[in-house]
Amino acid sequence: MTGASPVVISMGDPAGIGPEIILKAWSQRRSGAFTFVCVGAAEVLRASARQLDLPPPVEINSLAEAxxxxxxxxxxxxxxLRLEVPAIAGRPAARNAACVKACIEAAVGLCLSGEASALVTAPIAKSVMYEAGFSFPxxxxxxxxxxxxHGVDGPRGPAMMLAGGGLRVVLTSIHEPLAQAVAGLSAPRIEHMARLTHAALRQDFGIAQPRLALAGLNPHAGEGGSLGREEIExxxxxxxxxxxxxxxxxxxLPPDTMFHAEARAGYDAAICLYHDQGLIPVKTLDFHxxxxxxxxxxxxxxxxDHGTAFDIAGQGLARADSLLAALDAAAEIAGHRA
Incomplete structure (x- = not known):
């Protein structure tokens, strides 16, 4: 174990697969290069550990013990905050949303104080959070x-980057209807996201001279204006x-020809203009x-890059691949920033 500050994981929805995949990630990385800690309901993690036949979690009072x-x-x-009602796998409860929210807040605080080097968030169920008055998308x-x-070293986000299978994409619009994303397309938005991505590739990924690819909106990137004028204007x-x-x-670039292996070799990240334009190639290349x-x-x-998966929660079926990749990415980025 290194002496670096640990990565902290917020538990996510206790009725989802978060507790299970966090424990599975620990089981696969217990002798790894860096330490991680979960902020969450200890009783839920203990129950999940028993079901998975894993050692019980160790409750600590500070990250210094990690x-x-x-x-x-x-x-x-x-x-x-304690859970208001017992967590039952696959049955989310809005009454527990306050605990979920408090875990995120505590984990962020540990990162802002420097006690933790990075944050990994396990999945939450937004619909459940909304029932409890959560006001963020x-x-x-x-x-x-x-x-x-708190200040940032470079352009202010947030922006969503999805990475997998050797591809990085950044979205100029995220969770909004496609018609709304197209109507809201603007040059200032594209420019801001490109500047932010350029700065992040240098600061967070150690790429001295980042190369960006910009996706078109229309088929064939507008075909010279015959299939749409957004590219031109x-x-x-x-x-x-x-x-x-x-x-x-x-x-x-024409979106249908910019994501194959030869094309990907020519850039470090792609700027995509709506949700599925970026997520489909990433999930095709590395779904798990x-x-x-x-x-x-x-x-x-x-x-x-997945949700709470209530349908398989508590059955021991969840895969920790994406969480493991998220932990590795968090540690890598923290290292570059340090």
Missing amino acids: NSAFGTGLPVLAAP GHTEFLAELTRD IINPAAARLRAEGISITDS GGVNITLGLPIVRTSP
Whole structure:
């Protein structure tokens, strides 16, 4: 175990697969290169460990105890709030949303204080959180609010990067209807995301001269205007302004030809214009190991690229691949920032 600050994981929804995959990740990495700690409900993790026939988690009082505990069991910092009702796998309860939210807040606080090197968030169920009055579209926006009074070294996010299978994509629009994403397409948005991605590739990934690819919106990137004029009027002018700033970025590329292996070799990240344009190629290349990385925050944050999977929770079927990849990405990015 290194002496570096540990990575901290917020438990996510206790009725989902979060507790299971966190314990499985610990089981596979108990002798790994870095330590990680879960902020969550110890009783849920204990029950999951019994079901998985794994050593019980080790409750700790501070992150200073994490390294010595890690070889024995998953280190757990107790959630700041207790669960209001017992967690039952596959049956989410809105009454437990306050505990889930408090775990995220505590984990963010540990990163802001420097006690933790990075944050990995296990999945939450937004619909359940909304029932309890959660007012943010998702994790990303909540983390941006929690860290808004802290400066960043570069453009301010948040932006969503998805990585997997050797591909990184950054989205200019995230969870919104496709018609709304198209209507909201703008050159300033594209330029901001490209600048943010350029800065993150240098700071977080150690790429001295990042190369960006820019996806078109329309089939064949508009076919010279015959299939749409967004490329001519919005997208390519934005790319030209970015190149004038010294950022290496292509004009709009046909989305159907920019993600095969030969094309991917020509860039370090792709700027995509709507959710599925970026997520389909990443999930096709690495369905189980994709990682969600938030750019432009003062803390390092990654998460598995999947949801709570209530349908298989508590059955021992969940795979920890994406969480393991998220942990590795978090540690790598923290190392680059350090």
